[in-house]
Amino acid sequence: MSAQAAPALAQRGHLRLDAVIGAAATVVGPFEAKGPLGHLFDRVVKDDLCGEKSYERAEQCLLRGAVELLLDRSGVGAADVDLMLAGDLLDQITTTNFAGRDLGVPLLGLYSACATTSESLLLAGLAVTAGAARQAIAATASHHNAAERQYRYPLELGVQRAPTAQWTATGGAAFLVRPAGEGLARMVSATVGTIQDYGLKDPNNMGAAMAPAAADTILRHFRARGQTSRDYDLILTGDLARAGSPLLEELLAEQREHPGERLQDAGMLLYAEEQDVHAGGSGAVCSALVLASLALPRLRRGEIRRALLVATGSLHSPRSYQQGESIPTVAHAVELEAIS
Template identity: 45%
Template sequence: MPERIGKNTLLLTSNPSVIGFAGVGGITEGEGPLSEEFDYLFDDDEAGQSSFEKAESLIHKEAVERALSKAGKSKSDVDYIFAGDLLNQCTGSTFGIRNMNIPYVGVYGACSTMALTLSLASIFVDSGAANCAVASTSSHFCSAERQFRLPLEYGGQRTPTAQHTATAAGASVISSHVKNTPCVSAVLIGKIRDLGIKDANNMGAAMAPAAAQTISDFLSDTNTKPEDYDLILTGDLGKVGSALLKELTEKDFGVDISSVHNDCGLLIYDMENQDVHAGGSGCGCSASVVNTHVMNNLKNGKLGKVLFVATGALLSATSTLQGETIPSIAHAVLLTGGERE
């Protein structure tokens, strides 16, 4: 059963296991440093579909099916699927999983969705409400550009602070504790933070305050220090947001995370040679990095304790046009390697 410690953190006392995980990506992700670790890479932005939205749904479905197959579970074994994405009404995920016949909970957390779905699925398993639950999310560069920005072929320039939405999806299958698998040991559902950033091309800056708050809340609730973790991994702050996060945690909370911090938006692409400006973003970015690179390293023992903090900018194309500031959120999931035999 989940046990509340401190003000916001839930300890998942049964240590639910991530028995299956998979990450799939597109062309740009396949050219990045993690290409070898992806379970599947699509070599076509449309993935053989007639629209980018359909392509995103297919990518989402692919991630869920691969995670289930690696977990050795069939769709009928799954009690709930928690899924979401960036598209209006979350059609990227719902259309992808519509024929799976699994009870579905739609979740919107913008780019923080992986941490949110992972938290909910794990809480359900830990509390006994589910024996097996799936958490999944996806994003597609082209469908996101269409919805949030300008047509793809429009000849404009992007600012150096802009981030590149990953064409990727990730899925985790959570079940009761088994040995030698990555576990979800604790979760923290974050609070909305808004320090007045309005620039939709600088989401890293908009989201850094939420990440700083969530990290410091988690450390304070669990009475731990950054050095107690092998990695504090934020989801998609990119270059600008990561720098601001370190500055904020030090200034506001007196915590120096620089020695253990990394960011999914910086890991997924080759920041020197790929044209991705401030780094990766989109739900699929942290979802695919966590469900490939991080889970693999937790499983093989190279990583022992990872605090995964996915961040989301809770804006819409309309709110940006209306000059609103960008409220942001960050959720934390403590991933551990589980005991070894």
């Protein structure tokens, strides 16, 4: 398929892509730097406030920092970026739009909670494939302290978290998507998720709520592509964590898919056991950080040939939860392969 051809709709919600992830950049908080992937991130901010006066502004600082670092390292000026697709977790996606003030790039704000990583990547890939952008940026950010005050409790309040609760990652990540050429990995195809809601209501167990969305998207992607999990070296979900991952394995096993070690979860890779984040990491940036620091370098080095990023999102709000609504969830998949 040539770069000029329109993206073919092979099956409902499945998109053929012809683009590469040219470069990636990450900025993380000090707590994330202490995790097992700490040494793989590009920049660590000194403290949680990123030199700002609020955590909301700190989150903007992380997103801006990741985008600036990305432009810097790929030698691309902001004026050469045709489109930026980015999202975050805060109300009215203020992080994205406020950071956009300083970037001067055509910007579309996105929201799919923690599935925003794959949503932004697949839309950037789609824009490039369709010839609508020569260089597009996909980016996400989240901040633990900003998410806590929006979704949960004041930071200093004494609360015992549930074992199934997850920890919102602090960081920003940005990816440069271009037409075929040099880069970290090729974007081959993507599957847009359908909203799944199995009636779960506990925001302290988002992994369980999101596992069916991940299973549905993975299976739909396999069907559209005529693949099985054996075609992949890595299926990276983000972020089902320790509560959701075994549920996904069961749901896949019922459809005779046994990915075994190929199935990894970003929420379980970002933090170490002794960091006491309960079930694992989450947040819009969590899967993006693991993708940029772990999966993309391995694809570039040819250690793995094919990977499926399946970022999952819990689409509830504090208000929907208080009103007793169940948690709708979504997962979007992006298929990546090694370039050489």
